[in-house]
Structures are given as C-alpha cells and as structure tokens.
Amino acid sequence: MKLQRKNRRALTLGALAVSGALALTACGSDDTGDNGDGGKKSNAASDIKCDDAKGQLAASGSSAQKNAIDAWVKQYTAACKDVQVQYNPTGSGAGITAFLQGQTAFAGSDSALKPDEIEKSKKVCKSSQAIDLPMVGGPIAVGYNVPGVDKLVLDAKTLADIFNNKIKNWNDKAIEKLNPDAKLPGTKIQAFHRSDESGTTDNFTKYLKGAAPSAWPYETGKSWEPKGGQSAQGSSGVAQQVKQTTGAISYMELSYAEEGIETVDLKTGAKEPVEATVDNASKAISEAKTVGKGKDLALELNYKPTAEGAYPITLVTYEVVCEKGNKSDTLATTKSFLNYVSSEDGQALLKENGYAPIPSEIITKVRETVAALS
Amino acid sequence: MSISTMKPTGTPGGESGPSNLKAARLPRWSPYVIAVGSLAVGCGIGLAAGLDSRLQWGLIAAILFVAVSYILSATVEGGRQAKDRLATSMVWVMFLLAVVPLASLVYETVQRGAKVFNGYFLSHSMGVVADKETGGGIYHAIIGTLEQVGLACLIAVPIGLLTAIYLVEYGRGKLAKAVTFFVDVMTGIPSIVAGLFVLSFWILILGFDFSGWAGAMALSILMMPVVVRSTEEMLKLVPNELREASLALGVPKWRTILKVVLPTAIGGITTGVMLAIARIAGETAPVLLLVWVNPFINTNPFDGAQASLPLYIYQQYQSGNQAGYDRAWAAALALIAFIMILNLVARGVARWKAPTTGR
C-alpha cells in the first residue's frame, strides 16, 4: 500500500513536470532582428512586392550562399510578415536531391544542373523542367597562416604544386621567386582541402585545371581527387584549421577568411597580382558566358581572365526552380522571394555581405524568367 | 624522495613468518607522500625535458606513482600486499585520468557558453537573425527538442521495456532469438540511415511534410535497441529468488514482473533510458533530414518544420564565426543542462520508488 501511495506521488510529480514544460511553451518569441544589436534596420521594405506570398517556404542547398540568404530573408520578412523562409544549408547535392523529390520549393546549388538531373526534374516539374538561375557570386579566397608573412603572391601553377604536395616548404624557390620581398620561413606547408563534397572544391579545382593544366593532372569535381593530404569539413572547418595550424593553407569563401586569416593575391594574366575582394570577383564574373539552353541560365566562368584586377577563382550559386509546374501552394511565395532577390535592392545587399552581384545583363534575364515562372 | 629514509618496522620482503601475526605495513600516509613526490618529480622531468604538453607531465607522474608504490610495498610489505597497493594506486590513477578530460569538457562548455547564455537567449528564437550577427536564441530549438525527444520516448520506452521483459521473462524459441538478433542489428544503424528510412517511408512514399513527428520516429528507432539492451541486462540481474518467492506466494506472473522485478531493477533501467535519451537528444543527422530547420517558433510537432538543439549547435558551429561559436557553446550548455536536469528528476523518482537496497 505504501508503495502504491508513493507511486501516485511520483505520478503527480511527473504530471507537474509535464505541465510545467507545457506552460513554458507559452512564453517565447521570435527574434525579429529589431532588438539588441540585431543588425541594421530594414529600409528596403517598401519596394518588396509580397503579392499573395504567405506561409512557410522550405528550401535547401548550398551552404556557400547561406549568409546571403540570411541577409535577404531579414529584409524580405520585414516586408512580408506572413512568410517564414526556411533555408537549410545542407549542401548543393542534398538541395538538388530534396528538390527533385519534391520536398522543397527551390534548391540552391553551386554548380549547374547535370543533364541527368534535368531529365529527372521532368517528374517533379510535370511536363516542364528545372532551370538554373544565377543569383549570388563570390570570390573563393586562398587563406594561409604563416607568421611574419602578411602579403603573399602565388600563381596557378604554384598553387597546384602546393596542393599536389610537390612544393613542401614555404621557402621553396617557386614561392620565393613570386615574393622577392617576403621573409619566408622554412616551415612545412600544411595544405588543407574540404573533406565533404563541395561546390567550393569544384570551382577551386576547375580554376587549377583551367589555369595550370600541366600542373594539375586530376579531374575536377566536388570531391577532392588527389590521394591523402589533410582535410576538414566545411568552409568553417578548413578556416578553423588554417587558424590553428602554423604553415597552413586552404581555400574557402571570402566571408570565412575574414577573421585573422591572410589571403593570397593571385598572379593572373594581368600585370598586377589580384587581391581576393568582392569587386575583383565581380570583374571576373562579368566575363562569364551563359551556356544554359532556353530559360536555363547556367554560366561558364572564365578562369583565365586577363582584365586588370579580375580575381579568377569565383563561385556562382544558382537557385534551382521549375520553369513551369512549380508546387502551386508555394508558387506565389517563391516568385515573390526570388523577385526580391534578383531585384536591384536584393543584389545590392550582396556586396555588404562579402558576395558579388550577378552582372546586369544576366540578372535582367533572371528577372524576366522569375516573372514568367508558373 | 622522503619515503626512502623510512625504516621498515617489520621483517622486510617475502611472506612474514607464522609467528609474526602483524606483518610490516607502510604507514597510512605513505600513498599521499608518494603521490605528491611523483607529481613533483613528474613536473620536474617535464620541465627539464622541455615537454610542452601538461598531459605528458601528468602521465609521467602517474606512472611514477604506480611504480613507486609497487616497489616500496614489495620491499616492505611483501608480494600480496604489493599487488594490492598496485591495484589501489592503479584504480586511483585511472580515476584521475578520467576526471581530467571530463572536467575539461564541463569547464569549457560552461566557460565558453556563459558568454551569451541569458534570459533573452533562452526565450527567443533565431527568427531572422543572420549567422554572422550576434543575438537570437534557442527557444525554438528547446521546444523542438523537448517535443521530439518526448514523442520518441513515448514510442520507444514502452516498446523497449516490454520487449526486454519478453526476452528475459518469457523469451524462448525462435521469436526471442529473432528479436535478440535484430536488436543487435539495430544498435549498429548509423543515425543518418534511420533518418533516411523514415524519409523514404514517411515523406516520400506516404507524402507527409517535414515535421517534429517524423524526426521523433527516426529517433525512436535509434532509441529502442539501447533501451532493450540495457533493460535486458538489468532485468537479468534481478535475483531469481525474488521472482520465485513472489510466485510461490501465488502472485500472478504479470504482477510479479510489475511489482517485484521492475521495481528492483528500476535504478538500472532508468540509467539505461537516460543513456538512450542522451543518445537521441544529441542526434543531428536524422533531425536535419526530417524535421528540417525552422528558425521560427513552431510548437506543433505534427505540422511543419521545427528545430532542435543539436542541429542548432551543429549549424552554428558550421557557420564558422565567433557569434556562431558563442551561440553553439551556449546551446551546448543548455542541452547538457536539459539532459542533466531530466537525469536528476528521473534518478530522484527512481530512488524514491525503488525498494531499499544496500546502496
């Protein structure tokens, strides 16, 4: 009997705990970005057309554009209060897979759709197909950590040799030749690459292959082809390793290289070495050509720009949507959001966040395509 | 070292003669002196050899401590006592060895997490706060984790407990063997695979949307085998005499199990369930696939995307800037605190309900 009474008391306690937890659920609120030091006040709200946009907008894909999406969402949500944009930075491949399975409204991808993916998209897009819309550009910086060296110039061949483990020490002849003034230590070079598959790796190796084909014998792709070498997960992972390891060098989106990591100036076809900045990346992206068919606006980047000050290692992130046959319940919201993103205000926001806007003649086409989505 | 000057008070070495009832013993304070001595020498060697890692200093000191205790005891007290000393010193060293990393884990989490851990952080969601900005909070993630883990427990704990009872109290024949086999298989499921299974089954085939419930299903798949295995182990430890005594008094078997077997093992079972909760509360991959990521508050686990604490930690860590790291540590602190409080409550209840034992 005594045991039973205790049981009951325990139950009461449990019930109290549960109801307490339930009571807790009533007292939280969403951070609207207005309080604390939550950033700049929204100012562009007036120009954003919400139309019929409402509800949850689920999207996923490239982590490279996450910071850009964050900035857009903030402005967009300030204007269209009924919309919750949920962008899940799972990676380009996962984003496309989720989109092709009909889970999301759009996908973000660092590389254009492959033919077989376009073929598969006919199922989810009903009779129509998926298209690439370039929205965000950005420089991929080569970050390094060599104490006492705050300016470093490299060219494509030297970079390829470093990442191919042919150049092993920082005071190698090839590096010294490019940096006659720098005091290079004899430290071993610790080259890091991305361990996960990534659009960043894809574009970086494409640059190496495109600009120094003889020094880079490997195939290009999202995964790192050379055997061995050190690696870390995600841009944040390699950035963290570069920070922690003396003699380290790696590649990452510019926004990750900001805190205490020096970036390499690249020697291109132009006279002066080029620094990794947003403006310089824009110059290179403006040389890109559209190669997509029909409404698809996939770009081909030029990895050997000769223009003065054009930074050659760049990355373009596409938003992938159906040309026709988008999910009816999210179509209005998707159009409204992408419309804002491709607008002048939306593109102007990119520069503040370490990204490069898409050149005007291409973004005009993007706007037309977004307006025609159905 | 100071010990070396000590004079043995009895016959040194070997087994003492039968006439000598009280064999020579090292004084009571000797372990402390040896410990301090070896620590000093360890640090000395570390300094002299210029070893830059404190870990090595500690290791050297630990090895010295074990060796010196053994040698001293062997010369003074004899072989058997020396072995006893060896075991005692080893146990102490093992304990200290384990405490260092665990203490460091707690210290770092608390110290780094305290920076942004405050009322605002706990009561607000991320909303539209960008990864690079400061601000935002984990309220949405707490709600998500509470609901998902709660739902997963509602599925997994009853099934797990009953299955374990079946295996231990009734289990004979092919069915029991098959269940045992598959529980073993289940412990090896990578969490992402469980997530993928639910994704194909629930979202792709049946066509439901992302929800906390979908995540809870995947979590319960991960939780069940842990609950079954640990409960099984604990039920096996219940002495048969208890069962037999109860049955002999004419108590039906089901009442025997509920009133005698389970209460006796409740401490261990609670530990097992807590371990299982800890395992699933820290899962990221299935949540990422099934619950999606919702920076806004959603209190309904059956409708729409949610968030969860481990996923929040992972994403803030991935965002790779100081504001993100701070939030990740603070969320880790919250997650640990949440699990520990849960643990405390469960433990309290278990102790309260358990029949008194020698413990």
Place this chain on the structure above:
Amino acid sequence: MDIPTDTTPPPPRVEDAKPTTAAQKRAARGATRPGDRIFLALSRGSGIALLLVMAAIAAFLAYRASIALADNEGSFFTTFEWDPAGITSGGKPVFGIAVLVFGTVVSSIIALVIAVPVAIGIALFISHYAPRSLAAPIAFVIDLLAAVPSIVYGLWGALVVAPNLTGLYSWLDDYFGWTGIFEYQGGAPRSLMTVGILLAIMILPIITNVSREVFLQVPKFNEEAALALGATRWEVIRMSVLPFGRSGIISASMLGLGRALGETIAVATVLSPSFVINASVLDYGGGTFAQNIASKFNEANEYGRDALIASGLVLFVITLLVNGAARLIIARRKEYSGANA
C-alpha cells in the same frame, strides 16, 4: 546456496513442475489468468513490432545497397577509393570500403584499449575504493557525463582537445616512432588516434556506469567470505567481484563499442579524412563508416547515397559480429558458472 547471476532466469520451471502444493497449483493456474495473458500478449506484441520495424529497415537498406553494388566497377571490399559519381573513371562508379573498415576498426580498438581499463578502474573506485562520502557524488557525476550528447563532444573535441595533442604526438613519435605505428609527421593532430582518444572519452561514462551497476550487484557474502579468509582488497576483487562482473563488463564494453563504431558527428569534426590507409595511427587520413556517410551524404546524388547505404550495411554486419561475439562469450561463461544450477 544459489548465487544469483546474470543468467536468464527460467521461470517456466515453476510452471513445469508438478503442482503438488496449493501454492504451486495457484502458480500453475496463474499462467492462464487473463492478466497474464494480456501481459504476455503485450510484451510479445512489442517484440514483434520491433522485429517488423527492423526487418523493414533491413529490407529497405538491402534493396538500396543492391542497386549500388550492381553497378560498382570497383571491388567493394578491396578498392581504396570512393567515387560513386565516376569522376576519375569517366562516369563509371568505383567505390570500396577497405579504408573505412580499417579506420573504423582501428579507431574503435584504440577507444576500447584506452577506455575499458580506465572505466573498470573508475567503476571499482566507486564501488570498492572511494571513501563512502565521495563515492556517491562521483558516481553521480559520471552518470551525468554519460548523458552528454555527442555533438557536444564533437564541439569540444574539435575546438579544445585536438589542438592540445601535438605535443603528446611528437613525444610518442620520439620514443615509439620506430614501431611504425606511432610515426608522426607533423600537421594538425586530426588522426585516427585523436578519434580513438575522443571516442574513448565518450564511451568511458557508459562502460563505467554499466560496470559499476554490475559490481554493486556482487553478493556481499561472497566478498565477506573472501575477506574472512584473509584476502587483501585486490584479492577480493579478483576472486569475487571481477568473475561475477565479467559478463557485465563485456556487455558494457560492447555497448561502448556500439557507440564508438557508429559515432558520426564527433568523428567527422575531429578527423582529417582521406581515402588512404596509414600504418601510423598518428598520421592524418583514413575514415570511418559513419563519418564517411555523414561527410559524403549531403552532396551525394541518389546513386551516391545508395553507395553510402551499402557501406552502412557493412557497418551493421560488423556491429552484428561484435554483438554475436559478446553473446557467445557471455553464454560460454554461463555454462561454467554453475549459477542457477
């Protein structure tokens, strides 16, 4: 006297025995009481439900894996490459798990070698050595640590532990480098050894918890008998505690191993993975099943995911073998123990 141990109690004996006394008759009738029938049905039902879920998952995975394996151009078990997209071979998928098997086994072994002795040490410390006033709080703290989620271990491992291991590794290289196993060539200490150490710390509380629970179940009179014969504390432990707890320790280690084998996030954050096998555990490179799945999964296309699932299936088999071995050891011990005879 009957020594209660971990063996499965055979309640049917009570029911099978001839009902000679009134109490036994009642007990025999008890098997058919409605309460008993419902309870049996419930517990058997959960067993079957669990079985069905598992069988469904196994079938699903086997199906997905078979898709991947059918098109694999490499040898699944001996290829040192993971390229289901066929980038290097012109579109033909080539992938194999040799590196993953090696990495998983090695890191788990390192974890067990470090964790099991330490865990037994702590468990004994709590149950037999620590002053009574200290034992309860320590046990409590270890209990709580068992509840730390792996994502937190990952965070801590990557940001706190790994950066501090360089010194230890150079030192190991200085003194044991000649073995080849402990060669260290510099670079970030993100090797299988680091993974092993982190895994050891992660599984330590689990093994400790279960072992302690078992040590505390040792019948007091066994220990007292040994003490009365003049045994030292260590001899008591060796003669009565450890034999009694052996199957518990094994099962605890297996629980720990299970976590170590399948650990994903923590490994992915501290390892520097690549598809190579190094003789030295201190050198970066290598990979584990779960880590490989986690790092490759996001960017993989559907076929790539199938390939990863195929590797996940192998992880099952390994886990199954481990569990089977543990069960064998426990069962064999049961035969010799004479418990419940």
